Amino acid sequence: MAPLKVFGAHLHAWGVPGFRSGALWKKVIGAASYVLILLLALATLRVPILTVVFLATAAVVVIQVCNFRNLRVRAGRHAFWIGPLAFLAGSTAFGSALPPQSAEQKADAAARVEAKATAAVETASRKAMATTSAAADRDAKAQATAQTKEAADAGKTALSAAGRVEAVELLGQALYKREEGNYGLAIELGRQAQAKSPDFAEASSFMAEVAPQATAVQATAVAQATASTRAAATAQAQANAQATAVQATAVAQATASTRAAAAAQAQAAVSATARANAARFIPGLTTADVKLNMERRGFRCNVLAGANSLSGLCQEPAPGLPTRNVSYIADSPTQVEHVSALIGNCPNALGAAAADLLGFVATLPYDGGNPTGARQWVEQQLARAPDRIGVHAETTIGGARFQIYGQACARGLSIRGLNAPH
Numbered sequence: 001m002a003p004l005k006v007f008g009a010h011l012h013a014w015g016v017p018g019f020r021s022g023a024l025w026k027k028v029i030g031a032a033s034y035v036l037i038l039l040l041a042l043a044t045l046r047v048p049i050l051t052v053v054f055l056a057t058a059a060v061v062v063i064q065v066c067n068f069r070n071l072r073v074r075a076g077r078h079a080f081w082i083g084p085l086a087f088l089a090g091s092t093a094f095g096s097a098l099p100p101q102s103a104e105q106k107a108d109a110a111a112r113v114e115a116k117a118t119a120a121v122e123t124a125s126r127k128a129m130a131t132t133s134a135a136a137d138r139d140a141k142a143q144a145t146a147q148t149k150e151a152a153d154a155g156k157t158a159l160s161a162a163g164r165v166e167a168v169e170l171l172g173q174a175l176y177k178r179e180e181g182n183y184g185l186a187i188e189l190g191r192q193a194q195a196k197s198p199d200f201a202e203a204s205s206f207m208a209e210v211a212p213q214a215t216a217v218q219a220t221a222v223a224q225a226t227a228s229t230r231a232a233a234t235a236q237a238q239a240n241a242q243a244t245a246v247q248a249t250a251v252a253q254a255t256a257s258t259r260a261a262a263a264a265q266a267q268a269a270v271s272a273t274a275r276a277n278a279a280r281f282i283p284g285l286t287t288a289d290v291k292l293n294m295e296r297r298g299f300r301c302n303v304l305a306g307a308n309s310l311s312g313l314c315q316e317p318a319p320g321l322p323t324r325n326v327s328y329i330a331d332s333p334t335q336v337e338h339v340s341a342l343i344g345n346c347p348n349a350l351g352a353a354a355a356d357l358l359g360f361v362a363t364l365p366y367d368g369g370n371p372t373g374a375r376q377w378v379e380q381q382l383a384r385a386p387d388r389i390g391v392h393a394e395t396t397i398g399g400a401r402f403q404i405y406g407q408a409c410a411r412g413l414s415i416r417g418l419n420a421p422h
Helices: 002-014 024-044 049-069 073-079 082-097 103-180 183-196 201-279 287-296 351-361 371-384
Strands: 300-303 312-315 323-332 335-344 390-397 400-407 410-417
Touching: 103 183, 103 201, 183 201, 287 300, 287 312, 287 323, 287 335, 335 351, 351 371, 351 410, 371 390, 371 400
Parallel strands: none
Antiparallel strands: 300 312, 312 323, 323 335, 335 410, 390 400, 400 410
């Protein structure tokens, strides 16, 4: 047990997993694990059991040699490789000492080796082909990517050149519009030139120059427009004020004219009414004229009883003479509307007496009258139809209307104003 204990101390000094802590249970588990691993490796390699016994014996020998030489930890790392070397030497010697295999075993082993080699070659070929294909795909993709990039770069270059040409044309138009004073269109053309070729320095410089100019021009235009608007508003206000004043004057004049026309119309109506009323009376004839003239002929005049106390009747009082009377109707002493004379003498003839009385009444004085002409007209009408019943004749002399009428055993004369009712 002493050699194993010393070997365990060496394993602890070398730092082998399972032996570093020095605990017994860990050493047991570590030793069992390493033996199990060794057995699995030998079984995989198809090593015979005699080879295992030989290797174990070789390991014990190595351990005894190490203990006999009293190797320290400082030489432990070199001694650690003695075990594997001894293992390989022992395997080779033992393998040489084994009896030779038969031809069938060798053929079978060769076949297995060949199959394994063939499978390994096929696997390697497939891996190589897969690697070659992947590399080819990567190369093709890289080449396609490069070609696409070159085409894109060429397209960008072509587009950039075409955009530069259009940008130059647009910038020329913008310069021309600026010279014309059309700054708004010039700015728009400059922006289009910048959009066509963003790296076009001349377009950027033009925009930097024209923007302040356009702002100044726009400010001037706004100021002018504002001034024009104010002037127009002032002119409109003045025109409105003048129109209002003219309209007010016209309204005032129209009102005055209307009032004047109304006053004139009213005055005309009053005048017409006055004239109509005045034409109802015999112009210039008074009740005193009637009474005085008839009283000079021997008539006696009395005022008629009734509502109109200005109306009167003049009669001849001599008995045995034909009936003779003269009546008048008046609204005032100076407004005589109607004078009527009547003579009756049945069954005697009325010719001379009627012409005398009616002719005299026709000569009553009034404005615009013709006493001589009126008397002659009465005498002529009575001579033409001395016995006619009803109205003989009518005439107008000045502002009076004359009418001769006949009744049974009577003749009469009526003198009225032109608008006097019958």
